Amino acid sequence: MAEITKLIHKYLRHDKKFPHVWCPGCGIGIMLGALIRAIDSSGYDKDDIVLVSGIGCTGRLPVYVDFNTLHTTHGRALTFATGIKLAKPRLKVIVVMGDGDAIAIGGNHFIHAARRNIDLTSIIVNNSVYGMTGGQYSPATPYGMKTTTSMYSNVEHDFKIAELAVTAGAAFVGRGTVYHAKLLDSLFEKAFHKAGFSVVEVISHCHTQYGRLNRMGSAVEMMEWQRDHAVTVEKARQMKSDELQDKFVIGVLVDRELPPYEEEYEKVRKWAKGVDKK
Ligand SMILES: Cc1ncc(C[n+]2csc(CCOP(=O)(O)OP(=O)(O)O)c2C)c(N)n1
Ligand code: SF4
Ligand SMILES: [Mg+2]
8 A cells, every 4th residue: 555655646646637537447547557557667767758648538647647748639649759759769758549549540640650660658548439529439449339429330340459550560569458457567568668669559448438338337347348358369379260259369469679760760860971881
């Protein structure tokens, strides 16, 4: 308990910005806990962290934490973060986005940040829906599910966010859930220490919008759904594809050495100035 109190006092703007906007039981709070623990155990100085977000329930997160924070426009968090990183490469830049923020309006920024391998950590809270604006479907809403803009059934198929990041070229990609909170701590730490574009997809729940419309029960029942449908990378390797049909994989999906954009760009800058020869 003393440890939690210490973290609250050190990292939350508890005396200025609370109460927060999140519904009781929302998974974003669990993700925030994991984020703070991972930053604390990584030993970063608070002033060396920049936390950037767009707009949404997830996007609200930087308001509540005592780092350098930017609450920017919907879908554009990665563009702000890229500018910060290129101007101040010594800073640790972390971007938190909702599924809509990251892969609907921000989808192009997301795939190109991964392709360029910019040294940023992206955390995407995937609750399958636009939570903040009333539960409209997003590109992460699975086929057949109800939302306020697909009251009968969603006829589109969902992007698998972590797999999209792997294909787009990210150096590190992990997926966890808010049920598996300890796994989130370790995925965040690994992502922070990776040079290049690192991504952690966090499967979460929006029980007040998506869960209610799809009769998925309380926040706790939605977390039990996460527990029952998640399969570790190691276990998935032993399973047949039909056994994995209604499951998703958690753990480290990719961890590869790729030169970060900043290093490549610095080389070109030195060639152009005649400091180094090509
Ligand atoms: C340019 C622009 N388009 C649309 C909106 C409205 N808007 C705000 S948040 C949001 C979606 C939020 O969903 P998501 O990113 O999944 O975050 P969540 O609330 O689920 O955490 C939308 C469409 C906006 N603020 N700005
Ligand atoms: S609307 Fe959904 S995502 Fe937003 S705070 Fe409530 S439960 Fe969380
Ligand atoms: Mg969402």
